[in-house]
Amino acid sequence: xxxxxxxxxxxxxxxxxxxxxxxxxxxxxxxxxxxxxxxxxxxxxxxxxxxxxxxxxxxxxxxxxxxxxxxxxxxxxxxxxxxxxxxxxxxxxxxxxxxxxxxxxxxx
Amino acid sequence: xxxxxxxxxxxxxxxxxxxxxxxxxxxxxxxxxxxxxxxxxxxxxxxxxxxxxxxxxxxxxxxxxxxxxxxxxxxxxxxxxxxxxxxxxxxxxxxxxxxxxxxxxxxxxxxxxxxxx
Numbered sequence: 001x002x003x004x005x006x007x008x009x010x011x012x013x014x015x016x017x018x019x020x021x022x023x024x025x026x027x028x029x030x031x032x033x034x035x036x037x038x039x040x041x042x043x044x045x046x047x048x049x050x051x052x053x054x055x056x057x058x059x060x061x062x063x064x065x066x067x068x069x070x071x072x073x074x075x076x077x078x079x080x081x082x083x084x085x086x087x088x089x090x091x092x093x094x095x096x097x098x099x100x101x102x103x104x105x106x107x108x
Numbered sequence: 109x110x111x112x113x114x115x116x117x118x119x120x121x122x123x124x125x126x127x128x129x130x131x132x133x134x135x136x137x138x139x140x141x142x143x144x145x146x147x148x149x150x151x152x153x154x155x156x157x158x159x160x161x162x163x164x165x166x167x168x169x170x171x172x173x174x175x176x177x178x179x180x181x182x183x184x185x186x187x188x189x190x191x192x193x194x195x196x197x198x199x200x201x202x203x204x205x206x207x208x209x210x211x212x213x214x215x216x217x218x219x220x221x222x223x224x225x
Binding site for chain 1: 143152153154155158167168169170203209210211212213215216217218
């Protein structure tokens with residue numbers, strides 16, 4: 001099983017600032033089968049990034065993903081008020097599909 | 109609009125059974141890999157099971173193997189999760205989800221399952 005570890009657990013920033021979220025895998029995620037999701041309270045998750053760096057349909061370009069093998073990053077270039085939420089990384093390279101424990105992005 | 113709608117959640121005693129259903133609309137259901145993902149109260153996301161487009165391959169997280177069964181009926185644009193021998197730790201919101209491969213790009217709004225005496 002591929003274990004994903006996200007850091008930090010909580011990130012406190014202000015609107016307009018840059019956010020950098022990390023996801024580390026316990027073994028290589030082949031062909032970069034790594035996705036990022038955003039979840040707001042009471043809502044289902046929403047796909048942001050897939051293939052480590054491709055934005056999903058309708059996702060603003062302030063969201064970007066990077067990384068390979070075992071180290072991945074989600075960057076939000078300039079935070080908007082609606083970006084404060086919980087973010088999860090997920091690997092879909094092998095079964096069982098696994099998620100990181102999440103990073104909570106909160107308003108400072 | 110692409111939509112997944114879950115039903116069948118509720119309160120059940122430990123050891124009991126429930127059957128969740130998911131109905132899809134707005135996309136070609138038979139071309140989608142489908143999955144169930146759950147989220148315990150205040151916790152993170154946990155993938156539970158998925159099923160190939162034609163139902164020929166199914167995968168489960170270890171904690172539900174032998175207790176849960178995933179299935180689908182493409183003629184009805186529907187997916188199911190039969191949950192037997194429920195445990196307190198199975199308490200969660202269960203999301204119906206899908207995508208063209210193992211990547212999940214579509215989610216339902218979830219249905220709450222509570223296993224409690």
